Amino acid sequence: MSKTMRRILTVIPAVIIQALWILALMKWLAPWAAAINFALSLLALLFVLYIITKQDESTYKILWLLVILSFPLVGALLYLCFGNKRTTKPLKRKLAAAGSLPPLPEDEGLDEISAADPRMGQTFRWLSGVTGFPAVRARGVEYYPLGDALLPAMLAELEKAERFVFVEYFIVENGLMWDSMVEVLSRKAAQGVDVRVMYDDMGSLSTYSRKNADELRGKGIRCAAFNPLVALKGTLNYRDHRKMLIIDGRVAFSGGVNLADEYINKIEKHGHWKDIGFRVEGEAARCYARMFAEFWNAFSGDPIPEGHIPPVGGETGAGDGFVLSYYDSPLREQAASNELFVDLLSQAKERAWFYTPYLMPGEALQSAFVRAARRGVDVRIIMPGVPDKKLVFRMSRSFYPALLEAGVKIYEYTPGFVHAKACLIDGSVCSVGTVNLDYRSLFLHFENNSLFYGSSIMKALEADFLATEEKCEEKTVENIGGGFVKWLLDGVLRIFTPLC
Numbered sequence: 001m002s003k004t005m006r007r008i009l010t011v012i013p014a015v016i017i018q019a020l021w022i023l024a025l026m027k028w029l030a031p032w033a034a035a036i037n038f039a040l041s042l043l044a045l046l047f048v049l050y051i052i053t054k055q056d057e058s059t060y061k062i063l064w065l066l067v068i069l070s071f072p073l074v075g076a077l078l079y080l081c082f083g084n085k086r087t088t089k090p091l092k093r094k095l096a097a098a099g100s101l102p103p104l105p106e107d108e109g110l111d112e113i114s115a116a117d118p119r120m121g122q123t124f125r126w127l128s129g130v131t132g133f134p135a136v137r138a139r140g141v142e143y144y145p146l147g148d149a150l151l152p153a154m155l156a157e158l159e160k161a162e163r164f165v166f167v168e169y170f171i172v173e174n175g176l177m178w179d180s181m182v183e184v185l186s187r188k189a190a191q192g193v194d195v196r197v198m199y200d201d202m203g204s205l206s207t208y209s210r211k212n213a214d215e216l217r218g219k220g221i222r223c224a225a226f227n228p229l230v231a232l233k234g235t236l237n238y239r240d241h242r243k244m245l246i247i248d249g250r251v252a253f254s255g256g257v258n259l260a261d262e263y264i265n266k267i268e269k270h271g272h273w274k275d276i277g278f279r280v281e282g283e284a285a286r287c288y289a290r291m292f293a294e295f296w297n298a299f300s301g302d303p304i305p306e307g308h309i310p311p312v313g314g315e316t317g318a319g320d321g322f323v324l325s326y327y328d329s330p331l332r333e334q335a336a337s338n339e340l341f342v343d344l345l346s347q348a349k350e351r352a353w354f355y356t357p358y359l360m361p362g363e364a365l366q367s368a369f370v371r372a373a374r375r376g377v378d379v380r381i382i383m384p385g386v387p388d389k390k391l392v393f394r395m396s397r398s399f400y401p402a403l404l405e406a407g408v409k410i411y412e413y414t415p416g417f418v419h420a421k422a423c424l425i426d427g428s429v430c431s432v433g434t435v436n437l438d439y440r441s442l443f444l445h446f447e448n449n450s451l452f453y454g455s456s457i458m459k460a461l462e463a464d465f466l467a468t469e470e471k472c473e474e475k476t477v478e479n480i481g482g483g484f485v486k487w488l489l490d491g492v493l494r495i496f497t498p499l500c
Contacts, residue, residue: 088331090235091227091298095331098298101290105313109135109322113453120429120453123343124324127451130336131326133287134312137319138452140251140281143432143460145467147263150253150277151177157247157279158184164194164308166246166292170239170434172199173207173260175267181259182216189220194308196296200240201225207260224300238330240295241445243434244288249310252288252325253279254448255432256357256419263419271386271416274468276355278432278457280323280450286312287325291448321455328435328447337435337449338442342368344425351378353465355420359383359396359410360438366399373407381437382420382468385412391493396438397480398490404477411472418468422461430458 110128113135114121124135144150158165158181165188172178189195197216199208204225216223226240245253255277261267263275280288289309297303328337345352345368352372359381361369373379381403387393400410424430433449435441452458 088235088238091238092331094298095294098294098303101293101297101309104132104134104290109137109324109453113322116454117428119347123340123347124322124451124453126343127324127326127336127340130332130334130339131324133290133324133326134283135322135324135453136283136287136312137315137317138280138284138321138323138455138457139315139319140279141320141323141452141455141457142279143457143464144255144277144279145460145464146265147177147257147273147275147277148265150255150257151180151264153279154245154253155180155184157251157253158188158245161188161193161247163248164246165196165248166244166289166296167195167197167259168199168240168242168244168292168295169259170200170203170241170243171207171258171260172197172204172212173258174212175261177261177264177266178259182219182221185221186219194222194304195220196222196224196292196300196304198224198226198240198292198296198300201228202236202239203241203258205229222300222302224296224302226295226299237440237444239440239445241434241441242291242295242327242448244292244448246285246289246292249286249289251279251281252285253277254288254325254434254450256421256434269417270384270388273416274413274418274420276420276422276432276461276464278450280325282319283312283315284323284325284450286310288448291325291327295446320457322453323450323455324453325450326448328442328445328449330444330446335443337433337447338362338365340431340449340451341365341423341437344423344429344431345369345372345377345379348372348377348379348425350426351380351424352426353378353380353382353424353462354437355382355418355422355465355468356437357384357388357417357419357421358392358436358438358441359399360392361399362439362442365437365442366402369403369408370406373403378409379407380409380411380465380469382411382413382418382465382472384417384419385414385473386416388417388419392438394489395493398493400475400480401477401490404475404480410475411469412475413468413472415471424458424461424465427458429453430455430461432457432461 110121110125113124128134165185185195213223213225227235227238243254243258256275257263257277262269262273265273293304293309326336342364369379404410421435422430422432429451431449431451433447435447435449441447
């Protein structure tokens with residue numbers, strides 16, 4: 001069953017309650033039905049006013065307004081359970097109770113970035129302030145244009161592990177990729193290396209079971225599921241979409257690649273799987289170790305010993321540009337990656353190229369794409385040609401017309417599915433990470449991303465983007481079709497994009 005369908009099924013209990021309420025009004029509460037409906041309508045109006053005054057994306061507001069006005073009781077219940085950010089409180093409490101980690105240093109890179117590009121320096125300083133992570137010198141940077149190339153590099157570094165290995169992924173599935181990693185991890189655990197694995201319980205719902213986790217523990221590997229799906233609860237929407245492998249705080253890997261065989265093209269689900277990843281060393285790797293430690297200490301029940309995490313800072317010497325590695329959190333007031341992409345598009349002078357598997361941006365981000373294209377920036381987006389979720393793909397295509405008409409170039413990868421998440425702005429900055437251009441990724445999920453400045457990874461990303469573009473079909477206003485029926489369907493689908 002698809003994740004989208006599971007999310008839709010979560011509303012069934014509330015719908016049943018609404019139906020029972022209507023039945024009760026008709027059968028037992030008929031004498032007071034008018035007064036009761038008036039009271040519910042008044043409460044619905046208060047909910048509507050509250051939602052209108054909130055600082056949320058307009059599409060998200062419209063969805064809840066329609067639900068609450070159409071079904072006051074069910075709408076209010078669903079909003080209280082899933083739509084209100086107050087439901088993040090249990091996760092906030094766990095993070096707050098997890099204890100402190102070594103303090104992060106002052107940003108060593110901010111002054112140099114600001115001196116070279118004052119406007120970009122403002123962006124880095126803002127991002128560091130929002131996320132708490134510093135801009136550090138990039139070292140040992142490698143770019144992998146496919147998951148096929150990423151796995152051998154990960155296995156080679158795992159063999160060198162001496163102190164600890166941290167693994168955190170949205171999807172884990174038994175197969176060649178994961179089994180080959182477990183073989184090394186179990187040997188390292190037997191040698192005394194501290195090996196810890198965290199996976200998202202919903203992301204791996206159909207691929208990794210409690211029995212699988214117990215088997216890992218039997219091999220000496222600590223294992224924890226993030227936000228277990230044991231019952232319907234307000235934190236259901238907030239998933240751990242992060243992807244990271246950290247070895248000794250010396251090297252870290254990240255990108256779009258999950259731990260399943262389609263990501264390395266050992267099995268074919270949706271044609272050729274186009275994904276990307278990268279590695280960093282030194283302080284940037286230690287920033288990833290800190291990201292993992294925050295989550296592990298909060299959600300595993302088995303805290304990492306104090307002093308086990310290497311501190312960030314103290315490295316000297318030249319690097320390969322700078323990198324700010326951070327994680328997104330729905331617990332923050334500011335949606336860091338969404339605001340970052342809006343800001344980068346506003347600064348773009350020559351080009352703004354994006355990889356994304358899903359294209360369902362909020363109003364602010366869509367407007368940023370449109371404005372950049374209209375002022376002459378070369379804006380390109382590479383999307384899948386073969387979808388993994390047909391309904392979500394159709395929703396993504398509903399955003400094509402407005403973008404194409406503004407001058408944005410959209411390409412679909414004809415050999416298969418694009419799962420890469422990256423952007424390249426002019427010749428100065430790029431980001432690679434786990435962030436999709438959709439509502440869930442930008443506003444509801446925990447994500448991780450790395451923003452590089454003046455690094456060689458930009459050339460590698462540029463070459464890969466152009467090579468991938470050659471395998472794509474460019475979409476135009478003429479070849480995407482039109483007409484009233486399509487317009488009507490697009491409008492209806494657009495309402496439900498925050499669910500997908």
